[in-house]
Amino acid sequence: MQQNILMSDETLFRDCSIFDGEHTPEQFRFRDTQLSRIAENIRPAFHGARPLNMILRGPPGTGKTTSVKQVFGEIEGTTRKIIPVLVNCRRNQTEYRVFRRIYEAVFHQKPPVSGVCVQSLTETLCGELSARGAVLLICLDDANFIFHDNLLEKVLGTLLRLYEEYPGIRTGIIVTVSNIDIPVAGLLSPSVVSVFQPNEIYFPPYGEGEVRAILRDRVRAGLYPDVVSPEILDSIVTETMRCSDLRMGIALANRSVLRAESAGRRSVSAADVVASVQEAENQHLKSIVRTLREDERNMLGAIGTLYQQTGEEMISGDLYRALQPQVPMCYTLFFERLEKFRNLGLIKTYRPPKRGNTRRIVLQYGSGRVRDVCSAR
Numbered sequence: 001m002q003q004n005i006l007m008s009d010e011t012l013f014r015d016c017s018i019f020d021g022e023h024t025p026e027q028f029r030f031r032d033t034q035l036s037r038i039a040e041n042i043r044p045a046f047h048g049a050r051p052l053n054m055i056l057r058g059p060p061g062t063g064k065t066t067s068v069k070q071v072f073g074e075i076e077g078t079t080r081k082i083i084p085v086l087v088n089c090r091r092n093q094t095e096y097r098v099f100r101r102i103y104e105a106v107f108h109q110k111p112p113v114s115g116v117c118v119q120s121l122t123e124t125l126c127g128e129l130s131a132r133g134a135v136l137l138i139c140l141d142d143a144n145f146i147f148h149d150n151l152l153e154k155v156l157g158t159l160l161r162l163y164e165e166y167p168g169i170r171t172g173i174i175v176t177v178s179n180i181d182i183p184v185a186g187l188l189s190p191s192v193v194s195v196f197q198p199n200e201i202y203f204p205p206y207g208e209g210e211v212r213a214i215l216r217d218r219v220r221a222g223l224y225p226d227v228v229s230p231e232i233l234d235s236i237v238t239e240t241m242r243c244s245d246l247r248m249g250i251a252l253a254n255r256s257v258l259r260a261e262s263a264g265r266r267s268v269s270a271a272d273v274v275a276s277v278q279e280a281e282n283q284h285l286k287s288i289v290r291t292l293r294e295d296e297r298n299m300l301g302a303i304g305t306l307y308q309q310t311g312e313e314m315i316s317g318d319l320y321r322a323l324q325p326q327v328p329m330c331y332t333l334f335f336e337r338l339e340k341f342r343n344l345g346l347i348k349t350y351r352p353p354k355r356g357n358t359r360r361i362v363l364q365y366g367s368g369r370v371r372d373v374c375s376a377r
């Protein structure tokens with residue numbers, strides 16, 4: 001029995017950064033096809049032409065961001081004539097913040113604070129791009145976070161029209177989205193669609209064997225030998241397949257090891273994995289809720305509270321009426337917020353047969369957990 005044998009400063013991690021959400025893996029497997037298609041679309045920029053626009057589409061945790069980071073890393077190591085900028089749309093949910101992020105990446109400093117609008121940022125940016133003779137390659141990563149309020153349309157509209165206002169400016173746009181059921185073109189006006197013309201690259205979910213291989217790589221790189229046995233790895237793989245998100249699997253492995261470590265054991269037990277599943281799911285839910293505005297968080301929390309009392313789903317009209325006392329809002333706003341929750345994977349909506357526009361609204365996480373996470377400050 002391996003109980004309490006770790007000294008307080010002993011650790012099971014060879015390198016704990018391997019389990020960070022932002023970690024770029026040394027071994028990036030199973031995405032060669034997607035990487036070479038991305039590279040093909042960017043290739044014209046190496047000859048001074050405009051890169052082809054792209055949409056990278058696939059469920060969460062299928063390696064879209066990692067692929068872009070890999071390609072951008074190679075570009076940065078090869079040429080200064082292409083400036084790649086990764087914009088995290090989770091963290092930048094207004095038009096101004098998106099352009100501020102681009103400005104910061106190009107100038108390596110913040111824009112002047114007072115009185116600067118998007119127009120003046122783009123003017124300065126385009127002046128700089130002309131002076132350097134460089135192509136701007138922007139990735140709007142996790143663009144589903146800016147589907148609301150017509151924001152994607154505004155941002156794309158501005159980016160795509162830069163060359164009209166500033167002749168000679170060349171830009172390429174990569175949009176990554178994790179909703180597989182919403183066509184991006186449906187969110188855009190015909191005028192934006194006609195200029196955008198993206199090539200779509202699909203990232204399918206990883207199969208069980210692929211998930212096992214990826215997690216095994218992480219475990220080998222991040223932990224000392226025998227901390228995770230093949231049987232324990234199997235149970236982490238099973239949980240990962242259940243929630244079909246690799247990111248959850250990485251978080252689950254991390255949490256299970258931390259649990260074993262704090263109990264002073266040298267290997268992870270089946271009980272560590274079981275006990276860590278909820279923590280890993282909570283962590284995932286928290287990371288999404290953190291990106292919501294306060295009014296949206298209040299509405300989601302109110303749905304959690306309501307569903308605790310009424311059951312795990314409601315019809316849209318009933319839900320709207322039931323929410324009014326705590327979170328008064330008009331019907332349009334109600335549907336806009338529901339749409340955002342759906343885009344973020346917080347709810348699912350179903351149309352019951354023969355009920356017109358009515359939808360059944362189902363939470364994707366337990367109602368009690370949703371309520372607690374939304375009310376935590």
Ligand SMILES: Nc1ncnc2c1ncn2[C@@H]1O[C@H](COP(=O)(O)OP(=O)(O)OP(=O)(O)O)[C@@H](O)[C@H]1O
Binds near residue numbers: 066214
């Ligand atoms: N093929 C792979 N090999 C190794 N690690 C991978 C692979 N694919 C994804 N990962 C890891 O899984 C996690 C999620 O990957 P990534 O952020 O690239 O997914 P995504 O498709 O952009 O997800 P989302 O749509 O939720 O933003 C990261 O920690 C990443 O390192």
